[in-house]
Amino acid sequence: MxxxxxxxxxxxxxxxYEFIDSDDLHTxxxxxxxxFKRRALTYxxxxxxxxxxxPTNLMLRGxxxxxxxxxxxILPFLPAKALVRFKAVSKEWDNRISHPFLAxxxxxxxxxxxxxFCQNGxxxxxxxLDQAAYGIPNSTLSFxxxxxxxxxxxxGLLLCQRVPDEDEENEYCVCNPATxxxxxxxxxxxxxxxxxxxxLAFEPSSMNFGExxxxxxxxxxxxxxxxxxxxxxNSETKSWTCCSDLVCPEFEVASLxxxxxxxxxxxxWATTLGYLLAxxxxxxxxxxxxxxxxxxxxxxxxxxxxxxxxxxxxxxxxSYLESGTCCDDTDDVKNTCIxxxxxxxxxxxxxxxxxxxxxxxxxxxxxxxLFAPKRxxxxxxxxxxxxxxxxxxxxxxxxxSRSRGISSSTTYTPYVNSLVSLA
Amino acid sequence: MKKLKFIGNPLLQSRxxxxxxxxxxxxxxxxxxxxxxxxxxxxxxxxxxVIKNMVEDGCASSVIPVPRVKGNAMxxxxxxxxxxxxxxxxxxxxxxxxxxxxxxxxxxxxxxVSANFLEIKVLLDSVTTKVADMIKGKSSEEIRNILKIExxxxxxxxxxxxxxxxxxxxx
Numbered sequence: 013m014x015x016x017x018x019x020x021x022x023x024x025x026x027x028x029y030e031f032i033d034s035d036d037l038h039t040x041x042x043x044x045x046x047x048f049k050r051r052a053l054t055y056x057x058x059x060x061x062x063x064x065x066x067p068t069n070l071m072l073r074g075x076x077x078x079x080x081x082x083x084x085x086i087l088p089f090l091p092a093k094a095l096v097r098f099k100a101v102s103k104e105w106d107n108r109i110s111h112p113f114l115a116x117x118x119x120x121x122x123x124x125x126x127x128x129f130c131q132n133g134x135x136x137x138x139x140x141l142d143q144a145a146y147g148i149p150n151s152t153l154s155f156x157x158x159x160x161x162x163x164x165x166x167x168g169l170l171l172c173q174r175v176p177d178e179d180e181e182n183e184y185c186v187c188n189p190a191t192x193x194x195x196x197x198x199x200x201x202x203x204x205x206x207x208x209x210x211x212l213a214f215e216p217s218s219m220n221f222g223e224x225x226x227x228x229x230x231x232x233x234x235x236x237x238x239x240x241x242x243x244x245x246n247s248e249t250k251s252w253t254c255c256s257d258l259v260c261p262e263f264e265v266a267s268l269x270x271x272x273x274x275x276x277x278x279x280x281w282a283t284t285l286g287y288l289l290a291x292x293x294x295x296x297x298x299x300x301x302x303x304x305x306x307x308x309x310x311x312x313x314x315x316x317x318x319x320x321x322x323x324x325x326x327x328x329x330x331s332y333l334e335s336g337t338c339c340d341d342t343d344d345v346k347n348t349c350i351x352x353x354x355x356x357x358x359x360x361x362x363x364x365x366x367x368x369x370x371x372x373x374x375x376x377x378x379x380x381x382l383f384a385p386k387r388x389x390x391x392x393x394x395x396x397x398x399x400x401x402x403x404x405x406x407x408x409x410x411x412x413s414r415s416r417g418i419s420s421s422t423t424y425t426p427y428v429n430s431l432v433s434l435a
Numbered sequence: 436m437k438k439l440k441f442i443g444n445p446l447l448q449s450r451x452x453x454x455x456x457x458x459x460x461x462x463x464x465x466x467x468x469x470x471x472x473x474x475x476x477x478x479x480x481x482x483x484x485v486i487k488n489m490v491e492d493g494c495a496s497s498v499i500p501v502p503r504v505k506g507n508a509m510x511x512x513x514x515x516x517x518x519x520x521x522x523x524x525x526x527x528x529x530x531x532x533x534x535x536x537x538x539x540x541x542x543x544x545x546x547x548v549s550a551n552f553l554e555i556k557v558l559l560d561s562v563t564t565k566v567a568d569m570i571k572g573k574s575s576e577e578i579r580n581i582l583k584i585e586x587x588x589x590x591x592x593x594x595x596x597x598x599x600x601x602x603x604x605x606x
Contacts, residue, residue, distance in 0.1 A: 078544045079582040081551050082566075085559065089567035097603035100575040100596040103587050144572030144605040318526065 083108055088121040091429035092168075092190040093147035112433060115191075119168060119216040119223070119432035125385035126429035129162045130412075132422040134175060136162055138189070139398065139412050141385060146429045148189040155192040160185060162423075164212040166274060168430025171212035171227060186212065186225060186247075186434065189427070193434040197227065200252035202243050204231040209265050209281070213274035213293070216432060223432055224248045228272075228279045228293065230265055238264045244293060258296050263289060270423055273314045275321065282314050282323060288359055303359040305352065315384045322355040322362070326381035326392065328373050347373050349401070351381065351390065365403055382424050393418065462490070463498045464509065471506035472498075475513055482516040484554035504549040511535075511542075512549060515558050536565045540581070543569075574605060 087095065087108060095118065099106040108114055126146035127139055138151040153160070153172075160172035168190070174183040182204050187194035214225035227245040232238050240260040245252045263283055272281040279291045288301040303323050305312070312325035328347045351365040365388070373379060375395055383391040388403035391411070396419060398412035412418060460477035464486070481487040486499060501509065518531050536543065543566055550558040570578060579586055588596075 076548060076551060077583070078548060079584050081547055081563075082582050085551070085563045086567050086570070089564050090571050093603050094571040094573075096600050097605075098575055098578060099600070100588065100593050101578050101586075102584050105584070106588075106596075142572060147602060149600075149602040318529070 087114060088117040090118070091122060091124070091126055091146050092118075092431045093429055094145050095431060096190075115431040115433050116216075116221060116223075117218075119430045120218045122430055123167065123428060125383065125426050127427050128383060128391070129165075129170070129425045129427060130417050130422050131162050131425065132417050132419055134159055134161070135417060137417055138427070141400070141411070148427075148429070149192065150189065153187070153189060156185065156187060156194060157196070162425050163210045164271070165425045165427055166212040166214040166225070167216060168428045168432045169212060169214050169225060169434070170425070170427070171210055173208075173210065176206070182206075182208070184210075184227065184245075186227070188430070188432055188434055190429060190431060191433060195247070195434055197245055198250060198252075200229070200243050200245070200254070202231070202241075202252070202254050204229055204243065205265065207265065209268040209270070209272065211272040211274050211279050211281075213279065214432075215274075215276075216430075222248075223434065226274075226293065228274070228291070230268060230281070232265050233259065237261070240264055240268075242291060255296055258291075258298070260289070260298055262300060269311065269314075271313065271425065273316065273321065275316065280314055280321060282312060288314075288323065301357075301359055303354055304361060305354060307352075311380060313381055313383065317353065317355065317384055318387060320355045322353050322384075323359060324351060324353050324381055324384055324390075326351045326379065326390070328369070328376045328379045346370060347376075349379070349392075351403075367401060367403055367406055367408075369408065371408070378420070383426055385426075393422075396420070461497070462486070464513075465498055465500050466504050466506050466509050467500050467502045468504070469506045471509065473509055473513055475517075476520075479513065479516045479520050482519065482555055482557070483512075484556070486553065501553070503552050505545065508542075508545045508549045511546060512553065512555065512558065516555065519557060532561050536561060540566075540569065572605065 083105065087098075087105075090098070095109050095114075099109050125141065127141050129136055129138055136152065138148055140146045153162075153170075156172065159175050161175055162170055163173050163184075164171040168188060170187050170189060172185050172187065174185070176182055181199055183199070184197040185194050186197065208229045208231040210230075211228040212225060213228055214223070216223065225247045229243040229245070230240055231243065233241040240263050241254060241256075242258055242260075243252050243254040267283045267285060268289070269282045269284060272279055274280070277292060277294045279293065281289045281291075282303070283289055286303050286305060288303055289298060290301065291298045303312075305323070305325060307325060307327065312323050315322055315324060317324075326349060328349055330347055347369045349367045349369050351367070352361060353363045353365070354360060355362045371394075373394060378393070378395045380393045381390055382393055382398070385391065390401045390403070392399045392401060392408075397410060397414050398418060399408045400411050401408050461474055462477050462480045464473045464475060464480065465471070466473075477490060480499075481490055489499060504512070515535060518535075519528065522528055522531070538546070543562060547559065547562045547566060550562055570581065573581070578584065
């Protein structure tokens, strides 16, 4: 049944949309198509959500099935390991998954922390948070040209620093461990010293196809006295820029904690003295904000929780026995883990979470929070054993038992299983 | 074109009552598969782009027939749209979504197909993320079974894929 054009004349008052017959699905779709065409002429499609609009050819089919929706909409939300495995589902899926546009969409849609890298001395390896869903082909990153240390990560890309020989300049590379692609960065004119603090800044855009990133290198400049300077690499121009006006005399590299964060044009570092350093790259200025924590010496982590920049600290306290006496020596005393979350513009205490531990901890200094992958879910290093903690279920689970790779000097870098292409 | 008349329909009377008592505009959505009717505020119904277009183009009278969507899916969709038009706090909405999507796989797939058909982006995004989370750990065989996809790859092609990508094994 085909409706002639004049039946959809809007000026006709008698027009009624109340019809119900067996062809109404087809009619419904035809009317949609005509309306779509009219609208396309009169309105500009500027909404980014246009990326997810149901294509008209799908609407016309009327028999949209779950597998079509899965192919069109679900694939971009899957992690790299699952996607590569699903190439074996069918030829159609293989084509769609292999297409560069899907990799681009996925780098924008998939944001879950999938695991983390542990760097101990010159050795590194990958720990996954879900064996079936998240993974990389090569845990030791042996596809890189020489021995690199993992320094920073951002949305599926890793920033690595080559272990330099004496008198050699630092060499950096950016890679995607899932696709094994990498770029070696050109040298900067500045000497960054042996241990600069690095942040990889990469924000996938739904519109721009080219994947551009920046590397922010904080290093000490000795000009009479030590000051913090920032050398910034831009992959678009393939060059480094160091703004000589942008110096921070309040801090030096040693006072910046690892795993700084980049978001919306600003790089954030927590400092060992209990401050937050925020560097606005676009507008070239910085700001210092004290973190309102009473425990300044406790090492915390900077993370994004529910979209808000947060600082998380965790420590253990001995619990009281039910009888009310406190005795650290007996095995009956269970420790309590306290997690404090600071956030907001003033970095105030937002939440305090307590979880009872069902293990006794002998060295309370060895208790550290490493990551907060999602709400009420944390990763801890407790006496060199790595645990995941689900606050709601009050459960601690071992994700990496004691091994040579985990020691007090191990550094950890989070990773998102993205297919972002560096080609 | 047939015209449907509502004669002696109790719903018609109650609809008139609603219209008289408030300034809000009300629409009736009728699922044509199982003939269930839902009276909703226009502001809630237009979360669906499809319904919004109809209303804006003036083509919708107060009853809108909705094919392809079953009654219980429609009920859930309206519940979702109502909450999202009433509430603006992101945290509350996130918690509501998590609770709301606590459904079995079949109900989720129904919801996904319906949200896609009615073009409700917010709901489609939430459901697709949840379904992606559910299937990310499965094997390609399980995916074919769940989504009813025909296997058009030869045994050699599957074996080659498995060898090339042996790191994607689930265990």
